[in-house]
Amino acid sequence: MPARPLRLTLRADDHLPANLSWRIDDGYIRANTWNEEGESITLGIWGPGDLITPTGCGVTPYELISLTRVAVIEWEPSESEILEFMRDLFTQTTQLLQIHRIRPAESRLLRLLHWIGSRFGRISSSGTTLSLEDMNLTHRQLAAIAGMTRVTVTKSLTRFRSRGQVIKVSEADLLVPRDVGLQTQGDRPAPLPMTTLPFPKTLRDEPPAHRNAGFRTP
Structure with missing residues (x-):
């Protein structure tokens, strides 16, 4: 056997x-x-x-x-x-x-959110949404991946929301608008090439917030 x-x-x-x-x-x-x-x-x-x-x-x-x-x-x-x-x-x-080489740290975190969204998020005409809760991406986890401190991640996310660089869709989900720039003021990192491998991946369970916002599952 x-x-x-x-x-x-x-x-x-x-x-x-x-x-x-x-x-x-x-x-x-x-x-x-x-x-x-x-x-x-x-x-x-x-x-x-x-x-x-x-x-x-x-x-x-x-x-x-x-x-x-x-x-x-x-x-x-x-x-x-x-x-x-x-x-x-x-x-x-x-x-x-490449993301780790971006300075300042705030720009690095924003680029990381774009990267995670492109791989695991959902796409709509408004941008890409990612579920931090589904992936258990706490501020501590984001800090470890981005090479930052947890306090810096928390402050940066607050600034991103106030600038409209990320939008809170639900308690755990963030929308990264399609037309938002990847650089913060005074920072212009080089474009990050995207892979041609078959992603974005989809999350297993689609919360009602995504359906209500008009997101489609690729």
């Missing part, structure tokens, strides 16, 4: 074994490494339906950490699936490293 594939259910901030391949049935996972100062560096984020495989690229340390409650199943990927994952990892890591 063939061995049954391993299934795991993790809580937020649990670690997933990085030496096996997994398909994500539910939840969101980020890949992390660390620099010599002990600062966390996010290499990529994956959600429902995505496949994660060992990178084989020699990055150490390399950790897979659950952002939310996660359900995964062990997977035997094909060569094409491994290649697709490696392309995605390379694209995400490159984009996140």
Whole structure:
């Protein structure tokens, strides 16, 4: 009898074994490494339906950490699936490293919100909406991904709302308007190239706030 594939259910901030391949049935996972100062560096984020495989690229340390409650199943990927994952990892890591180079920190956070929205948000004629609650993107998590302090993230989000650079759709959802500039006053970062891989991803459950606002699910 063939061995049954391993299934795991993790809580937020649990670690997933990085030496096996997994398909994500539910939840969101980020890949992390660390620099010599002990600062966390996010290499990529994956959600429902995505496949994660060992990178084989020699990055150490390399950790897979659950952002939310996660359900995964062990997977035997094909060569094409491994290649697709490696392309995605390379694209995400490159984009996140570019984001980390943006100064000041407030502009970096705004670019990160655009990036998360392009990958996991919902698109409408008004812009892109993302659910911070669904992805468990607390101010602490956003600070860790952006390389900022939690206090700076909180203050920056307040300023974004006052300027109309993000709009609060519900208690947990933000709309990033389509025509909002990615730079803040006095800052003009270079354009961030977007990958041609098939995203944005959709969130599993669409809250009524999105339907009422006229959002469509891609």
